[in-house]
Amino acid sequence: MEPGGLWADGKGEGEGDVHERWLQLLNRSTGDPGYRDEWFDEQCGGCRFWIALSGELGLDWGACARAGSPFDGRVRFEHDGCERFVARADGAFG
Template sequence: MDDGEVHGRWLRLLNRSTGEAGYRDEWFDEQCGGCRFWIALRGELGLDWGVCTRVDSPFDGRVRFEHDGCERFAVREDGTFG
């Protein structure tokens, strides 16, 4: 199985997509990749994917796309992304 196949399969798990009609402007700055509870995977998939570690998030322990998001977002103190 290659990374492209995994990436395509996991994209179906998105909670929010910037291409959706109902995507709110404020969500743009609240993407998983900028959350202090998001930990990037290693290798090629780690360029776009990580794991949520926020215990009170519905996505705790799940693989998340860096541009996805949820209502439990918490900005990283150093302001980094990804």
């Protein structure tokens, strides 16, 4: 890793660059014309299998831990989603 790069505690530079780069990988963008209304209630941040990252990136990003999801083991934006969504029992988000 380059000196001054990202660290697990979020202290470092480049979080904004990472955020913008990862946004290009969305499965469901809320800005797309084909975005379905029901998907607003099925976003990654409300899924019981979404694990938030630490630091600044953890405010918007987490890892998917849903077996059978095409995103299992991958970092996802909290407002993204997939067909393997399962709501958290407590109804929390993020």
